[in-house]
Amino acid sequence: MSEALRTAAILVIGNEILTGRTRDANLPFLAAELNRLGVRVREGRILPDEIDTIVEALNACRARYDHVFTTGGIGPTHDDVTAEAVARAFGVRLVRHPEAERRLRAWYPPEKINEARLKMADVPEGAELIDNPVSVAPGFRIGNVFVLAGIPEVARAMFETIRPQLEGGPPLLSRTLRVLAPEGDVAAPLAEVQARHAEVEIGSYPFYRFGQVGTHLVVRGRDPARIEAVMRELEEMCRARGISCERVDGEGGEA
Amino acid sequence: MSEALRTAAILVIGNEILTGRTRDANLPFLAAELNRLGVRVREGRILPDEIDTIVEALNACRARYDHVFTTGGIGPTHDDVTAEAVARAFGVRLVRHPEAERRLRAWYPPEKINEARLKMADVPEGAELIDNPVSVAPGFRIGNVFVLAGIPEVARAMFETIRPQLEGGPPLLSRTLRVLAPEGDVAAPLAEVQARHAEVEIGSYPFYRFGQVGTHLVVRGRDPARIEAVMRELEEMCRARGISCERVDGEGGEA
Numbered sequence: 212m213s214e215a216l217r218t219a220a221i222l223v224i225g226n227e228i229l230t231g232r233t234r235d236a237n238l239p240f241l242a243a244e245l246n247r248l249g250v251r252v253r254e255g256r257i258l259p260d261e262i263d264t265i266v267e268a269l270n271a272c273r274a275r276y277d278h279v280f281t282t283g284g285i286g287p288t289h290d291d292v293t294a295e296a297v298a299r300a301f302g303v304r305l306v307r308h309p310e311a312e313r314r315l316r317a318w319y320p321p322e323k324i325n326e327a328r329l330k331m332a333d334v335p336e337g338a339e340l341i342d343n344p345v346s347v348a349p350g351f352r353i354g355n356v357f358v359l360a361g362i363p364e365v366a367r368a369m370f371e372t373i374r375p376q377l378e379g380g381p382p383l384l385s386r387t388l389r390v391l392a393p394e395g396d397v398a399a400p401l402a403e404v405q406a407r408h409a410e411v412e413i414g415s416y417p418f419y420r421f422g423q424v425g426t427h428l429v430v431r432g433r434d435p436a437r438i439e440a441v442m443r444e445l446e447e448m449c450r451a452r453g454i455s456c457e458r459v460d461g462e463g464g465e466a
Numbered sequence: 467m468s469e470a471l472r473t474a475a476i477l478v479i480g481n482e483i484l485t486g487r488t489r490d491a492n493l494p495f496l497a498a499e500l501n502r503l504g505v506r507v508r509e510g511r512i513l514p515d516e517i518d519t520i521v522e523a524l525n526a527c528r529a530r531y532d533h534v535f536t537t538g539g540i541g542p543t544h545d546d547v548t549a550e551a552v553a554r555a556f557g558v559r560l561v562r563h564p565e566a567e568r569r570l571r572a573w574y575p576p577e578k579i580n581e582a583r584l585k586m587a588d589v590p591e592g593a594e595l596i597d598n599p600v601s602v603a604p605g606f607r608i609g610n611v612f613v614l615a616g617i618p619e620v621a622r623a624m625f626e627t628i629r630p631q632l633e634g635g636p637p638l639l640s641r642t643l644r645v646l647a648p649e650g651d652v653a654a655p656l657a658e659v660q661a662r663h664a665e666v667e668i669g670s671y672p673f674y675r676f677g678q679v680g681t682h683l684v685v686r687g688r689d690p691a692r693i694e695a696v697m698r699e700l701e702e703m704c705r706a707r708g709i710s711c712e713r714v715d716g717e718g719g720e721a
Contacts, residue, residue, distance in 0.1 A: 221512075223510075226667065226669055226686075227669055227671055227684070228493075228494075228497070228510070229497055229506075229507045229508070229509070229510065230497060230498070230501050230507070230638070230640070230686070231494050231495070231496075231497035231498025231499075231501060232498075232640075232669075232671075232684065233671070234494045235494075238483075238512065239483075239486050239489045239490075240486070241486075242483070242484055242485060242486035243485070243486025243487075244486075246485050246486060252484045252485070253484070253514060253519075254484070254511065254512065254513060254514070254519070255478075255483070255484065255510075255511065255512030256509065256510065256511050256512070257476075257493065257509065257510030257511070257512075258509060259508060259509070260669075264508075264509070286649055286670070286672065287649050287650040287653040288649050288653045288656060288657070288670035289653070289656065289657035289660050289661075289668075289670075290668070290669055290670055291670075319650075323650065323651070325650065325653070325654065326654065327649075327650050327653030327654050327657075328650040328653070330653075362672065362674075383485070385485070385487075394541055394542050394543050394582075395541075395542040395574075395578065395580065395582050395583040396578070398542040398543045398544070398580070398582030398583070398585075399580065399581065399582050401543060401544065402543070402544040402582075405544050412481065413544075413545070414481055414482055414487075414515075414545055415541070415543035415544075415545055415546075416482055416487075416488070417541065417617065419617075429482070429487065431481075431485070
């Protein structure tokens with residue numbers, strides 16, 4: 212794959228994911244959307260609500276990747292520590308953002324405004340707000356780090372507001388071939404096809420369904436003509452071995 | 467929480483998770499099971515099928531935590547690189563394990579045995595096999611690293627075979643209080659309860675359902691009596707503010 216592709220890491224923050232209480236929906240959503248925008252997700256991390264751990268992961272990832280996305284930990288309670296961790300990672304103060312405070316005061320009735328809720332207006336100095344069309348309390352961006360909410364509906368709405376900042380790269384494309392044979396039957400010729408085409412990446416994923424054992428071969432890249440050429444080689448590889456195959460894009464054959 | 471608790475990291479390996487093609491089911495499963503066994507999952511990482519990246523994450527995590535669990539990347543195809551990465555991380559050779567080879571040769575008809583399938587018998591020198599009651603090709607353990615398959619049914623079956631090696635710690639317990647008020651209404655008194663009880667960890671998770679906005683407060687710890695005392699303080703906190711609450715363990719109120 213080309214080195215010009217933009218890269219990203221996704222940090223999912225919250226003890227509830229690490230205890231198994233809550234099943235994360237944000238990483239799958241962000242991963243799929245970023246790939247569509249031509250941003251390659253290189254790594255995901257699931258982190259506890261602990262400032263030092265978050266700071267360390269943030270600093271490792273923001274130095275290494277073009278973008279870092281975090282979800283979770285920006286609510287009003289004591290276990291919401293993401294904003295403070297981001298401020299520490301950047302070595303700046305946490306400050307109350309006047310526009311964020313204005314939005315919170317306009318949204319909540321006066322008797323509901325308290326210091327805990329106003330904490331949601333605290334952002335690292337220099338951060339820009341990310342709009343929250345669902346429940347007002349904003350996310351923020353500082354440098355190459357985008358800080359989103361943990362509630363999936365809110366994370367998605369926030370992502371839509373930053374999507375225009377992320378567009379412009381050539382999208383990552385993929386095509387899927389369903390092969391009616393187990394992986395081990397085609398592993399050797401498959402490796403040869405991959406070796407001849409370093410410009411695409413071929414993933415091999417076994418499946419077991421309707422009593423059948425088979426393999427989905429996923430060809431990923433940026434040049435549709437090269438992907439098509441590789442798909443034809445894979446179809447020919449199957450034909451030569453008497454193995455049935457069919458293209459299945461559009462029916463569960465995502466990237 | 468006590469420092470005597472055993473800790474773990476979970477590494478989920480596979481490009482298909484990072485493109486959003488496949489939704490990981492192994493981390494939630496392992497996280498929940500490990501918590502039940504009294505092993506605290508401190509971190510999860512989602513990694514691409516790239517040896518250098520996996521080696522770096524393995525070495526960071528195996529030095530830091532009592533156990534490391536990996537899932538994915540131990541099949542027969544070119545994109546299955548986990549065993550080689552683990553060998554490099556430990557600085558040992560990858561060797562063909564005679565018992566693993568025997569099992570594969572006993573399982574597949576002779577004409578189906580090929581070098582790609584036998585690759586599934588290659589493990590880091592010194593590793594012990596982890597049985598695979600579903601599809602034979604084993605996982606393995608070396609040092610504090612447990613290497614499991616990516617297919618959820620196989621990962622679960624392998625985990626059952628190693629469960630006895632992990633038992634013995636005091637389990638992590640949790641109780642959940644459903645509070646019929648948004649987080650921001652109780653954040654301040656909640657922080658006071660947490661500050662008085664450092665021996666438990668209180669998580670606060672908003673919910674929106676049946677048209678209601680509310681908060682699940684989850685009290686986690688190892689001492690049932692202390693958890694009960696904190697639950698009573700939280701109930702009293704609600705009562706004093708005229709807020710309804712109820713215990714919901716057993717109905718979606720997991721750890």
